[in-house]
Amino acid sequence: MNPDIKTILYSEEQIRERSEELGKQIAEDYRDRPQAPLLVALLRGSVPFLAELIKHIDLDIEYDFMDVTSYEGTNSTGDIKILKDLDTSVKGRDILVVEDIVDTGKTVAAVREMLMHKGASSVKIVTLLNKPSRRTEQEEPDYVGFFVDNLFVVGFGMDFNQKYRCLPYIGVLKDELYQ
Ligand SMILES: O=P(O)(O)OC[C@H]1O[C@H](OP(=O)(O)OP(=O)(O)O)[C@H](O)[C@@H]1O
Numbered sequence: 596m597n598p599d600i601k602t603i604l605y606s607e608e609q610i611r612e613r614s615e616e617l618g619k620q621i622a623e624d625y626r627d628r629p630q631a632p633l634l635v636a637l638l639r640g641s642v643p644f645l646a647e648l649i650k651h652i653d654l655d656i657e658y659d660f661m662d663v664t665s666y667e668g669t670n671s672t673g674d675i676k677i678l679k680d681l682d683t684s685v686k687g688r689d690i691l692v693v694e695d696i697v698d699t700g701k702t703v704a705a706v707r708e709m710l711m712h713k714g715a716s717s718v719k720i721v722t723l724l725n726k727p728s729r730r731t732e733q734e735e736p737d738y739v740g741f742f743v744d745n746l747f748v749v750g751f752g753m754d755f756n757q758k759y760r761c762l763p764y765i766g767v768l769k770d771e772l773y774q
């Protein structure tokens with residue numbers, strides 16, 4: 596275990612199993628749609644979850660990336676900036692936004708609005724973690740891996756000042772490191 600980690604909340608195995616359940620559920624829910632969904636993964640945090648999830652969605656899906664950010668350290672600035680937009684057209688498509696965590700909900704609220712504005716047929720959200728205690732927007736993800744309390748978590752894509760994204764599990768840092 597990384598020496599900076601105080602507690603592991605979800606292990607690699609738990610994440611894999613839950614991603615498999617979510618992938619199967621998503622495949623079932625979209626099976627009868629005329630076209631398979633376009634997965635829109637939000638850089639950078641969602642990459643490990645996207646990689647795990649797509650193994651388990653037995654449909655002819657496509658994926659693309661957007662990079663939007665609002666965080667500095669552990670604080671949301673509330674100001675969403677697009678750093679990279681999609682290369683794929685969303686017009687008339689069912690979109691499934693892939694997130695590592697929904698916290699205040701500001702990121703998914705802004706992305707949902709942008710995608711609907713560009714003519715998506717539907718926008719749903721799949722997130723590995725849901726932290727409803729800090730929600731400020733009326734956003735409820737459609738598919739949730741796990742719930743977390745009001746803790747700043749790292750690992751499996753999630754960073755603290757760009758560190759710890761590559762840990763294969765989700766954990767909490769030792770108190771003295773959150774400065
Ligand atoms: O619900 P919210 O309060 O908006 O927070 C959730 C967002 O915060 C993190 O992104 P960040 O902007 O840190 O970018 P990253 O994915 O590159 O780490 C995370 O990946 C979510 O996208």
Ligand SMILES: Nc1nc2[nH]cnc2c(=O)[nH]1
Nearest residue numbers: 698746747748749753754
């Ligand atoms: N790494 C990380 N990023 C976040 N963005 C919003 N909430 C969190 C969190 O708990 N951890």
